[in-house]
Amino acid sequence: MNQPLAVQPLTAAAFLPFGEVIEAMPSTMRLINGGTTERFHALFAPEAVGEGARVIASIFRGQPRRFPYEIGMMERHPLGSQSFSPLSGRSFLVAVSEDEGGRPGEPRVFLARPDQGVNYHRNVWHHPLMAIGDPSDFLVVDRDGPGNNLEEHFFPTPYRILEPHL
Ligand SMILES: NC(=O)N[C@@H](O)C(=O)O
Numbered sequence: 001m002n003q004p005l006a007v008q009p010l011t012a013a014a015f016l017p018f019g020e021v022i023e024a025m026p027s028t029m030r031l032i033n034g035g036t037t038e039r040f041h042a043l044f045a046p047e048a049v050g051e052g053a054r055v056i057a058s059i060f061r062g063q064p065r066r067f068p069y070e071i072g073m074m075e076r077h078p079l080g081s082q083s084f085s086p087l088s089g090r091s092f093l094v095a096v097s098e099d100e101g102g103r104p105g106e107p108r109v110f111l112a113r114p115d116q117g118v119n120y121h122r123n124v125w126h127h128p129l130m131a132i133g134d135p136s137d138f139l140v141v142d143r144d145g146p147g148n149n150l151e152e153h154f155f156p157t158p159y160r161i162l163e164p165h166l
């Protein structure tokens with residue numbers, strides 16, 4: 001049995017190999033609308049490749065995971081990026097893996113604050129949405145179009161997250 005996975009705070013630096021953290025970063029802020037609005041500019045750029053591909057926005061309503069939780073698989077999207085931005089004011093869990101010869105390595109688990117989202121770069125291994133506590137809505141920006149945009153890998157031995165807290 002694998003050791004339980006540690007849960008780390010989500011930071012832009014720690015998440016850099018996997019994509020962007022979507023948060024109001026002061027360095028990206030520019031005042032608009034006569035100074036009444038702060039624009040946190042270009043936090044990430046969605047990607048959608050292939051003939052007929054387009055970037056779309058959807059709402060995912062995730063049911064909360066129960067803990068201890070087993071991470072038995074990871075997935076990735078070879079044709080596009082995928083972002084999750086919380087709409088319900090709750091934290092959520094993010095699990096990502098480096099690619100090791102076409103398979104995901106040991107997952108790294110991050111706790112996202114209610115004011116943080118993530119954008120997974122194209123072809124980055126991640127676990128499907130993990131809402132915690134109560135059913136939670138997320139704005140999801142990802143790829144729509146022809147072709148298979150989902151690759152899954154099932155671990156021979158699942159990993160465990162004991163609690164969704166740091
Ligand atoms: N299947 C689907 O659209 N969702 C997953 O890609 C996910 O990462 O939650």
Ligand code: NI
Binds near residue numbers: 077
């Ligand atoms: Ni996904």
